[in-house]
Amino acid sequence: MARPQPYISLFFFSFLLIVSGGYSSTFTIINKCNYQVWPGMLSNAGTPQLPTTGFVLQPGESNSISFPESWSGRLWGRTLCTQDSTAGKFSCLTGDCGSSTLECSGGGAAPPATLAEFTLNGADGLDFYDVSLVDGYNLPMLITPQSGTGGNCTATGCVVDLNNACPNELKVIDSGNGENLACRSACDAFGDPEYCCSGAYATPDTCKPSSYSQFFKNACPRAYSYAYDDGTSTFTCAGADYVITFCPAPTTSQKSANGQQNPLAAHVSAGSHNTSPYFIGGFITIAVAIWQLF
Numbered sequence: 001m002a003r004p005q006p007y008i009s010l011f012f013f014s015f016l017l018i019v020s021g022g023y024s025s026t027f028t029i030i031n032k033c034n035y036q037v038w039p040g041m042l043s044n045a046g047t048p049q050l051p052t053t054g055f056v057l058q059p060g061e062s063n064s065i066s067f068p069e070s071w072s073g074r075l076w077g078r079t080l081c082t083q084d085s086t087a088g089k090f091s092c093l094t095g096d097c098g099s100s101t102l103e104c105s106g107g108g109a110a111p112p113a114t115l116a117e118f119t120l121n122g123a124d125g126l127d128f129y130d131v132s133l134v135d136g137y138n139l140p141m142l143i144t145p146q147s148g149t150g151g152n153c154t155a156t157g158c159v160v161d162l163n164n165a166c167p168n169e170l171k172v173i174d175s176g177n178g179e180n181l182a183c184r185s186a187c188d189a190f191g192d193p194e195y196c197c198s199g200a201y202a203t204p205d206t207c208k209p210s211s212y213s214q215f216f217k218n219a220c221p222r223a224y225s226y227a228y229d230d231g232t233s234t235f236t237c238a239g240a241d242y243v244i245t246f247c248p249a250p251t252t253s254q255k256s257a258n259g260q261q262n263p264l265a266a267h268v269s270a271g272s273h274n275t276s277p278y279f280i281g282g283f284i285t286i287a288v289a290i291w292q293l294f
């Protein structure tokens, strides 16, 4: 067996990493709220893990993170977090992930929470993304793709503050100061299969929008308002980076997002995330792997 020298393997390995890129999307998470937000992230089962699953953003602060290729999962904002002074336990009044620490480490958001959901590099190599209010709402959030192409590569989210507008029966109120903290989904509040699209209502034909889901849809036309809201709430991009903004400035309104130019026309030549080097890299990886077997 004529195995290549270790340093040659290392050289090839580094070279392949560069050529195949292991292409990742940059997510820039910005807090434009006038309060602290603790982003939390949950990777779906079987997807590459993220370098972090939770941190704090002061008002005006942002953080850029490299998301691995083909990552899927969700991201949300936790609010009103504190560290228990005696036990050192970390918890948040909204979006808590139950980990008792700053990092969510595999914990998901306790509803109600506004969710940003992603499947990077899914069907046809497209990224699928949406903002969902299916598990309720806790703060305004906007996803803005950058330099992506194809599909319907536009901003989506829920930019209005629904905590005060929330129907009374869905409101989450701070027992201490009476402040409106979040807005529950009807499924979470009442548990009816009709609202949850479960049981006899578990198909798109049987589960219809309710007056509650329509409240969310009217306020945030691009966000998921109930489980089968796919048609108007799922967006697709190829090779994009993403900016996720909590409490986007009033100028970044849903209205201006709707009026945005079609990025397909605007960025046709944006080839920075061309996937072909990846395929070439993948091919060379396989070729070298076979070669190393002998």
Ligand SMILES: *[C@@H]1O[C@H](CO)[C@@H](O)[C@H](O)[C@H]1NC(C)=O
Pocket (backbone or CB within 6 Å): 151, 152, 230, 231, 232, 233, 234, 235, 236
């Ligand atoms: C975006 O494109 C996807 C895939 O073609 C489609 O399923 C979805 O309905 C479109 N979304 C909107 C909001 O038009």
